[in-house]
Amino acid sequence: MTYPFGAVVGMDDMRLALLLNAVSPAVGGVLVRGEKGTAKSTAVRALAAVLPSVDVVAGCRFACDPAAPDPECPDGPHDPASPATTRPARLVELPVGASEDRVVGALDLERALTEGVKAFEPGLLAAAHRGVLYVDEVNLLHDHLVDLLLDAAAMGRAYVEREGVSVRHAARFLLVGTMNPEEGELRPQLLDRFGLTVEVAAPREATERAEVVRRRFAHDADPAGFAAAWAAEEAALAGRIADARARLPHVVLSDAALRQVTTVCAAFDVDGLRADLVTARAAIAHAAWSGREEVTEDDVRVAARLALPHRRRRNPFDAPGLDEETLDQALADSRPDPPDDEPPPDGGPDGGAPPPGGPSWNLDPDQVPGLDRDQVQEQPPTTAPRGEGGGHTDAAPAPEKAAVAPTDPFRTRRLEVPGIGAGAAGRRSRARSDRGRVVGSRRPAGPVTRLHLVDTVVAAAPHQRARGRTGPGLHIDRADLRQATLEGREGNLVLFVVDASGSMGTRSRMAAVKGAVLSLLLDAYQRRDKVGLVTFRGDEAALALPPTWSVEAAAARLTGLPTGGRTPLAAGLLKAHETLTLERVRDPQRRPLLVVVTDGRATGARGGDHLGNARRAAGLLAAADVASVVVDCESGPVRLGLAATLGTALGGQTLRLAELGAESLAGTVRSMREAAA
Numbered sequence: 182m183t184y185p186f187g188a189v190v191g192m193d194d195m196r197l198a199l200l201l202n203a204v205s206p207a208v209g210g211v212l213v214r215g216e217k218g219t220a221k222s223t224a225v226r227a228l229a230a231v232l233p234s235v236d237v238v239a240g241c242r243f244a245c246d247p248a249a250p251d252p253e254c255p256d257g258p259h260d261p262a263s264p265a266t267t268r269p270a271r272l273v274e275l276p277v278g279a280s281e282d283r284v285v286g287a288l289d290l291e292r293a294l295t296e297g298v299k300a301f302e303p304g305l306l307a308a309a310h311r312g313v314l315y316v317d318e319v320n321l322l323h324d325h326l327v328d329l330l331l332d333a334a335a336m337g338r339a340y341v342e343r344e345g346v347s348v349r350h351a352a353r354f355l356l357v358g359t360m361n362p363e364e365g366e367l368r369p370q371l372l373d374r375f376g377l378t379v380e381v382a383a384p385r386e387a388t389e390r391a392e393v394v395r396r397r398f399a400h401d402a403d404p405a406g407f408a409a410a411w412a413a414e415e416a417a418l419a420g421r422i423a424d425a426r427a428r429l430p431h432v433v434l435s436d437a438a439l440r441q442v443t444t445v446c447a448a449f450d451v452d453g454l455r456a457d458l459v460t461a462r463a464a465i466a467h468a469a470w471s472g473r474e475e476v477t478e479d480d481v482r483v484a485a486r487l488a489l490p491h492r493r494r495r496n497p498f499d500a501p502g503l504d505e506e507t508l509d510q511a512l513a514d515s516r517p518d519p520p521d522d523e524p525p526p527d528g529g530p531d532g533g534a535p536p537p538g539g540p541s542w543n544l545d546p547d548q549v550p551g552l553d554r555d556q557v558q559e560q561p562p563t564t565a566p567r568g569e570g571g572g573h574t575d576a577a578p579a580p581e582k583a584a585v586a587p588t589d590p591f592r593t594r595r596l597e598v599p600g601i602g603a604g605a606a607g608r609r610s611r612a613r614s615d616r617g618r619v620v621g622s623r624r625p626a627g628p629v630t631r632l633h634l635v636d637t638v639v640a641a642a643p644h645q646r647a648r649g650r651t652g653p654g655l656h657i658d659r660a661d662l663r664q665a666t667l668e669g670r671e672g673n674l675v676l677f678v679v680d681a682s683g684s685m686g687t688r689s690r691m692a693a694v695k696g697a698v699l700s701l702l703l704d705a706y707q708r709r710d711k712v713g714l715v716t717f718r719g720d721e722a723a724l725a726l727p728p729t730w731s732v733e734a735a736a737a738r739l740t741g742l743p744t745g746g747r748t749p750l751a752a753g754l755l756k757a758h759e760t761l762t763l764e765r766v767r768d769p770q771r772r773p774l775l776v777v778v779t780d781g782r783a784t785g786a787r788g789g790d791h792l793g794n795a796r797r798a799a800g801l802l803a804a805a806d807v808a809s810v811v812v813d814c815e816s817g818p819v820r821l822g823l824a825a826t827l828g829t830a831l832g833g834q835t836l837r838l839a840e841l842g843a844e845s846l847a848g849t850v851r852s853m854r855e856a857a858a
Contacts, residue, residue, distance in 0.1 A: 182404035182405060182408055183226055183227055183229075183230045183408075184223050184226070184227050184400055185227060185230070185407070185408060185411035185414070185415050186224065186227035186228055186230065186231050186415065186418060187411055187414040187415055187418055188227075188396055188400070188407070188411050189220055189223065189224050189227065190384070190389060190392050190393045190396065191384050191389055191393075192219070192220060192224060192381055194379040194380075194381075194486075194487065195211075195213055195221070195224055195379045195381050196224060197483070197487070198211045198213075198377045198378075198379050198487050199211055199224065199225070199228050199355075199357065200228075200422065200470060201377065201463055201466040201467055201470060201487070202355050202357075202376065202377070202466075203228060203231075203232060203355060203422050204422060204425040204426055204429060204466045204469055204470050205426075205429055205462060205463075205465065205466035205469070206334075206353055206354065206355050207462050208376040208377060208459060208462045208463050208466055209334060209335065209356075209374070209375060209376025209377070209459055209462075210331075210334055210355065210356030210357060210358070210375050210376050210377070211355075211356075211357050211358070211375065211376065211377045211378070211379065212319070212358045212359075212360070212367075212372070212375040212377070212378040212379075212491070213225070213357065213358070213359045213360070213378075213379055213381060214359075214360055214361075214362055214378060214379070214380050214381070215359075215361070215362075215380060215381030215382055216361060216381075216382055216383065217361055218383065219381045219382060219383050220381075220393075221317075221359040221381060222315075222317055222359060225272075225313070225315050225357045225359065226272060226315070228313065228355075228357075229269075229270055229271070229272035229312065229313045230269075230415065231415055231418045231419045231422065232269075232270035232312070232313070232419070232422065233270065233419060233422060233423045233426070234267050234268060234269050234270065235267070235268065235269075235270055235311045235312075236248070236265050236266070236267050237265065237266060237267075237268060237311075238250060238259050238263050238264075238265055239263065239264040239265060239266045240256070241254065241256045241257075241259065242255075242256055242303050242307060243255065243256055243303060243307045243310060243350045243351065244271075244307070244308075244310045244311050244312075245257065245259055245351070246311070247259070247261075247263065247265035250263075251350060251351040253349045253350065253351075254350055254351070255301060255303075255348050255350055270311065270312045270313065271308060271309065271311075271312035271313070272312060272313045272315060273305050273308045273309040273312060273313065273314050273315065273354075274315045274316075274317070275305055275314060275315065275316045275322075275330075277316075277317070277318050277321050277322055279305070279322075279326065280615065280630070281325070281326060281329065281615070282304070282630055283304055283305060284304050284305050284306060284326060284329060284330070285304045285306055285329065285339055285340075285341050286301060286302055286303045286304035286306070286307060286339075286341055286348065287301075287302055287304070287341075287630070301341070301348055303350075304339075306330075306333050306339040306350075306352040306354075307339065307350055307352065309352070309354040310350075310351055310352050310353060310354060311353060311354065312354055312355070313354060313355045313357060314330070314334075314354045314355070314356050314357070315357050315358075315359075316330065316356075316357070316358045316359075317358075317359050318359070318360060318361070318364070319358030319359065319360050319367070320360040320361075320362075320364060320366060320367050320730070321360075321364065321730075323605075323606045324368065324371065324606070324709065325606075327367070327371050328371065330356060331356070331371065331374035331375070333352045334352075334354065334356040335374070337351060337352060337353040338350065338351060338352055339351075339352040356375075358375065362731065362733070364729075364730040364731065366706065366731075366732070366733065368707065372491050372492075373452075373453075373455060373491070373492055374455075375491070376459045376462070376463065376488065377459070377463060377487040377488055378487070378490060378491040379487065380490075421470070424472075425466075425469040425470045425472075426469075428469045428472070428474065429465065429466065429469040431474050432465045432468045432469050432473070432474050432475065432476065433474060433475045433476065434461060434464070434465055434476045435475065435476065437515075437517070438464065438475075438476040438477070438478075438480075438481060439461065440515050441478060441481045441512060441515040442457055442460050442461050442464060442481055442484075442485075443457055444511050444512075444514055444515035445460065445481065445485045445489070445508060445511040445512065445515070446460060446485075446489065447511075448507055448508075448510070448511035448514075449489050449492075449493045449503070449507065449511075450493065451489060451492045451493055452492070455492075456488060456489060456492045459484075459488045460481070460484045460485055460488045460489065461484075463483075463484035463487060463488050464476045464480040464481045464483070464484040465480075466484075467480040467483050467484055468480045478512055478516075481512065482508065482512060485503070485508055486503055486508070489503055490503045584740065584741050584742055584743045584744075585688045585691050585692045585695065585744075586692060586695075586740065587692055587695030587696040587698070587699045587739065587740060588692050588693055588695070588696030589696060590696060590699045590700040590702075590703050591696075591700050591842050592700070592704075592842065593697075593700045593701055593703075593704045593841050593842060594840075594841065594842065595609065595704070595708075596609075596701075596774060596776070596810050597609050597610040597611070597673075597774070598610040598673055598772045598773075598774050598808040599808060601613060601668070602671050602673075602770070602772045603671070603770055604671040604672060604673065604770045604771045604772060605671060605672050605709075605770070605771065606669065606670070606671065606672065606709070607670055607671045607672025607673065607708050607709035607710060608670045608672070608707065608708035608709060609670060609671065609672060609673050609708040609709075609710060609774075610670065610671050610673055610772065610774075611668060611669075611670065611671075612668070612669060612670060612671030613666065613667070613668060613669075614667055614668070614669035614670070614671065615630075615631070615667060615669075617667040617668045617669025617670070618667065618668055618669075619633065619665050619666070619667055620666055620667065620668045621633075621665075621666040622636040622637075622663040622664060622665055622666055623663065623664055623666055624662075624663065624664070625662055625663070625664040626664075629662050629664055630664070631664060631665045631667070632662065632663070632664070632665065633663040633664065633665035633666075636663040637657065637661055637662055637663045638655065640660075640661040640662075640663060641655055641656070641657045641658070641661035642655075644656075644658075644661075670708075671771075671772070672708060672709040672710045672711065672771070673710050673711070673771060673772050673773065673774045674710065674711045674712075674713065674728055674761075674764060674768070674771050674772070674773045674774065675701070675705045675710045675711070675712050675713075675773075675774045675776060676712075676713045676714075676715065676728070676757055676760060676761060676773055676774070676775050676776070677698055677701070677702075677712070677713070677714050677715065677735075677776050677778065678715045678716075678717070678753050678754065678756075678757045678775065678776070678777045678778065678779075679694070679698060679714065679715070679716050679717075679739070679742070679778045679779075680717060680718075680748060680750070680753070680777075680778060680779035680780065680814070681716045681717065681718040681742055681743065681744045681745075682717065682718045682719070682744065682745070682746055682747055682748035682749075682782075682784075683718075683744065683745045683746055683747070683748075684748045684780055684782045684784065685744060685779075685780065685814060690814070690816060691744050693838065694778060694814050694838070695739055695740065695742070697778070697812065697838055697841055698739055698776075698778055699736055699739060699740075700841070700842075701776060701841075702732050702735055702736050702739070703732075705732060706732040710774075711728050711729065711730055711768075711771060712726070712728065712729065712730075712732055712735045713726055713727060713728035713729065713735075713760060713764075714726040714735050714738055714739065715753055715756050715757050715760065716742060716753070717748070717749050717750065717752055717753030717756070718743075718744065718745065718746045718747070718748070718749070719745075719746035719747055719749070720746070720747065720749060720785070721749060721752055722749060722752040722753040722755070722756040723756070724756060724760055725738045725742070726738050727760070728760070728764050747784045747785050748779075748782050748783055748784045748785075748791075749783075749784075749785055749791075750779065750781075750782070750783035750791070750795040750798075750827075751783060751791065751794035751795040751797070751798045753777075753779075754777070754795060754798035754799055754801075754802060755798050755801070757775060757777075757802065758798065758801050758802050758805065758807075761773050761775070761802075761805070761807060762805070772808070773807055773808070774808050774809075774810070775802060775807050775808065775809040775810070775831070775833070776809075776810050776812065777809065777810070777811045777812065777827065777831070778812045778814060779811070779812075779813075779814060779824060779827070780813065780814045780815040780823065780824055781811075781813065781815065781821070781822075781823025781824035781825070781826065781827050782821075782823055783795045783823075792823070795827065795830075796826075796827070796830045799827055799830035799831045800830060802831055803830065803831050803832040807831075808833060809828070809831040809832065809833030809834075810828075810833050810834055810835075810836060811824050811825075811827050811828035811831065811833060811834070811835045811836070812824075812835075812836055812837075812838060812841060813825065813828075813835055813836065813837050813838065814838050816838075
C-alpha cells in the first residue's frame, strides 16, 4: 500500500514543487536532486494517490477526456455519446533501460510485413497521459530519451514518425525525475528543460529523524491502519488540489507581478526566456494553491526559489543554488518607486542608518549627512583575499608545495578508444548502438525493432518462384527479415593518472596541468563518461577517486591535490592496472581510456631501476589492451623525451600539454599560412 503523501516528514520544498505541478502541469515538471535514502521515490509515488480521479472514454488506450476528446486520437474519433468511465490518475514509471520504442510506442513490423496490418502499440507516454510519469535516476537515462520526454512534456503531444506510420496523440502529464548527483549530472541543456528543481537531504535534527523512523515502522507494521489514520488528511489534500485547479484559470498575473518575475530572472543572468515563463507559471500555480486570484510578491519569491537555481549554473562544476540577498534586492528593485516625500523603505545613505546585518557603504562619514564616525567604526572590516590587495593578515603563509588552483578549463580535442565497442550510449568512441547511422544488417535475434528494408527485400527476392509468386508483389517470410545495424557513440571509463610529484616543477606549471585535466574532466562530463583519478607522489600511488559518474567529485579532488616528493611512476601505473582490472569485472562492456599526465620521470629510493619498472608496468597495461594517451608535461629548452618513451611502452599516443586544446592544430595551420604569406 502506498505511503501517504501527508505523512512525509519535512522535505517542504520537494512537496511544494510536486504540488505546484499537480495544480498546473504546464509548469514543466520537477527534478528532485538529493542523496540516497531521502524519500524521493516515496513522495512521488504518494503524490499520485492524492491526484483527482480522471474521466476517460471507455476502451480508449490514450485516456481521452470524454468532455474534450483528442481529435487526433489514434483510437478515435470518439462519439460524444461514447460511454465513459472514471479511474484514478496513473503513475507510470519509466525504467532506466527503456528503449525509444517502449517510450513512444512502436509499429509491429512483423505483422505489418507478414500480415499487411499496420498495428500500433502505444508506449509509456500514452499510458501517462493525464497522470504522472516518474523517471527514477533520470541522470542515467540516455540523453535522447530525456530529450524526447521533455519535448513531449513541453508540447503536450507525442509524435511517432517511422516505417510509413504517422501517429500523434495527446501526452499531458506531470513529469518527475529523481537523481543522486553522486552518480553523475544531467547536461545543462537538459537540466534547463525541467520546470522546477529541488535539493533534498536527510534531516540533521535528531527529533525529526526519529519521527521519520517512527512513521516508517508504523506503516510497515500495519499499512492499512497507517493509511486509514491519514485518510482524512489525504482527502483534504486531494480536495485542495482540485480547488486550486479550478481556480487556476482565474488567477491574474498583473503587469507589476510580471515585472517582478522578469526583474528577478534578469538579476540572475539566466539564459533564454524559459526561466521567465516557468517562474510566471509557477507563481500563478502558487497563488491558486494559496487560495488567491492574483499573484503577489510572495508567489514570485517562492516560484523563483524553485525555478532559477539550476538555470544560473555556468559549468558542471558550479554548485546549484540561489543567493537570497540577490533575490531580495531584485524584488525590491521591481517595486514601484515611493513618493518623493517618503524615505526609501529599506533605509540607507538617503533614508537613515542601515538595518542590522544590512550592507555597509564604507563611505567617508564627513560626506554622508546623518552618519557619524562611530557608526562607520562599528561596521565589520572588509577583508580581501590573500594576494588580492587585502593587506597584512596574521594567517601563516601557505606551505611551499600546497595545492594550487587550476587554470581556467578549455575545449579539448576528442580522445577516443580505437575500434568499435558496444557500451552505454555516449559521445566519445565508436560503438554499435540503437541510435546512429545504418552501417549494415543482421538476422534478428528477437522482434524486429528497426527494419533494414533493402536487405530484407534482397533476402526475399531469390525465393519468390519457390513460394509460388509469379506476378507483381513480394512474398516475405519471417526468415527474410533483417534488423538494421547502427553505429553511434559510446561513453567510456576515463581513468586519469596524474603525476603530483616535485618533478612537475613550479606552481604555475602544476596549475596548468590541473587546468588541462580539469578540461578533460569537463569533456568527459559532456561525453557521458565514467571517470576515475589515480595520483602518485612521494613513495606511493593512491586511488584518489574510484570510478564514478560524479565528475564534480573528481574536479574537487583534483583542485585540492597537493604536490611534492619523489615520482613513483611505476606505482601509479600498477594502481591504474589494478583499478581497471577490477572495473572490467564490474562493467565489462565499458571500454577504458587511460590518460597519464606526467613528464615521464621516475624516481624513488636509492637502488632500483625506476624507469625500467615503469616500462614494465606500462607493458602490463599494453598487454591488457588498454587504450592510452600520455600528456607530456615536460617544459624548458632541454627535453629528455621520457613521456614519449612511456607512450610507446603503453602502445598509445603522446600529446604535448600545448597540443591538448581543440584549437591547437588550427592554430598551427594559421601560423604556417601567416609565415608563408
